[in-house]
Amino acid sequence: MKVALLQNNNNINFTKLRYLRNLGLDAHLILMEKDNSGYNAHFAPIFDTWELEKWEPYIHKINFNIWVGLLFIPGFFLKKYFEDYDIIIGSSYTPALLKKCGIKLDIYYPTGEGIEGVGDQYTRLGYPGKPLYKKILLKYARKKMIKALKFVRQNLTQDIIYAKRTYDELGIPFKRFYLTMYYNQEDNKNSKISDALQGYIEIIKKYDIKFLCHMRHDGFYKIHRPYLEGFAKYIKNNKDQKVVLILMQYGINTDSTKEIIKELDIAEHILWLPLLSRKEISYLMNYIDFGFNNFENAFWGGTGWEFLANGIPFFHYYDISPEKYEKEFGTPKPRFISTNNPDEICQHLINYSQNPKPYKELGAELADWFNKYGGIGLAEKWKELIIEIYNQKNGYNK
Numbered sequence: 001m002k003v004a005l006l007q008n009n010n011n012i013n014f015t016k017l018r019y020l021r022n023l024g025l026d027a028h029l030i031l032m033e034k035d036n037s038g039y040n041a042h043f044a045p046i047f048d049t050w051e052l053e054k055w056e057p058y059i060h061k062i063n064f065n066i067w068v069g070l071l072f073i074p075g076f077f078l079k080k081y082f083e084d085y086d087i088i089i090g091s092s093y094t095p096a097l098l099k100k101c102g103i104k105l106d107i108y109y110p111t112g113e114g115i116e117g118v119g120d121q122y123t124r125l126g127y128p129g130k131p132l133y134k135k136i137l138l139k140y141a142r143k144k145m146i147k148a149l150k151f152v153r154q155n156l157t158q159d160i161i162y163a164k165r166t167y168d169e170l171g172i173p174f175k176r177f178y179l180t181m182y183y184n185q186e187d188n189k190n191s192k193i194s195d196a197l198q199g200y201i202e203i204i205k206k207y208d209i210k211f212l213c214h215m216r217h218d219g220f221y222k223i224h225r226p227y228l229e230g231f232a233k234y235i236k237n238n239k240d241q242k243v244v245l246i247l248m249q250y251g252i253n254t255d256s257t258k259e260i261i262k263e264l265d266i267a268e269h270i271l272w273l274p275l276l277s278r279k280e281i282s283y284l285m286n287y288i289d290f291g292f293n294n295f296e297n298a299f300w301g302g303t304g305w306e307f308l309a310n311g312i313p314f315f316h317y318y319d320i321s322p323e324k325y326e327k328e329f330g331t332p333k334p335r336f337i338s339t340n341n342p343d344e345i346c347q348h349l350i351n352y353s354q355n356p357k358p359y360k361e362l363g364a365e366l367a368d369w370f371n372k373y374g375g376i377g378l379a380e381k382w383k384e385l386i387i388e389i390y391n392q393k394n395g396y397n398k
Contacts, residue, residue, distance in 0.1 A: 001390055003027040004082060006090035008035055009111040010302060011043040011278065015355050017058060017178040018380030025386065028058045034065040047277030066093050070141060075101035081301065087386050093117060093141060095148035106389050108149065109156040109179060112164050118145050119166025146170060149203040153389055159299060160328045163285040176329055181305040188283050197280050200273055204287050208241040209353065213292035214281060216304055217251035223255050227292040227315060230345025231275060233265040238353055243269060250275045292351060308334060308374060311367030312361045315345060334369045344385040
């Protein structure tokens, strides 16, 4: 069975490629022109592995982007790129691209909230800021996508709010399924790292306790305030240990975060790093004690997956009970520390400083959860789904 993983939004399919090949499937990653370029360049495979040469034979490139294919290239010409695969998995506009050449996408998953290009907030607002001709093209693509989503064999999502609403509005059945967000089967401790990263590590090692928040600083910069306030309160209560909070120059609103830091008078405890690749972040995780993630009351995203996979206790605010979570996702809720209250954050940090053992045990528990539900255990579920769809297509019984 030959499996195509079309495009690589948020590095999800390169992660899936490695897991599936480890599990014995002949999986291939197909990148289109401009995939993992520009603002999303740091998601390219080269930035996610220290072993690229091992995976390069299974990465293939098409010399046009998805928009050119969708709008201008005839279906019969497109078909030759995909017809040799038994199963095709994709996100973004791949359902519409394949439908154009008469091929049913076997598995579709959205990577954005609300299904990108169909029911995401930007689409619902009517594409503000776009010139008229681009609005016309986006509306055209949306119509094509809606038809194509109804043509897909199996629609998935891990978003129980916005994507669910969009699927429900369109009357499209779907399964809740985690996405393969992080590959943790690579030992990076002996990797040859850059002199710059080694320099950052040497600085970090001088501190007693190392905290990390590698979220984007964007238009929702106020989500950084709860943990910064909690960290500031903790600093005032902790005079005996040398601590550092590591942030990254990632996003368009780092200046706003810096203003909060200045207001709270904690700049001397902050270390700003440039945007690091995921493989560099994975290496950095070897030296991190505690993490801060997202405080928007939503799913934890890529940065949360990284904390989970590396067994690092972390804060992430997601106001959903364990019972409801398990009902919605079919798995236990991971036991990250769910709060957006600065006082509670401060108290946990004080507790960690005085007795880190329970938090280190929590980190080990989170790593176990990841391996079972988000890592190799999840990849096995993807393999089962792929085989199930393959058997259905070919009329085989289980």
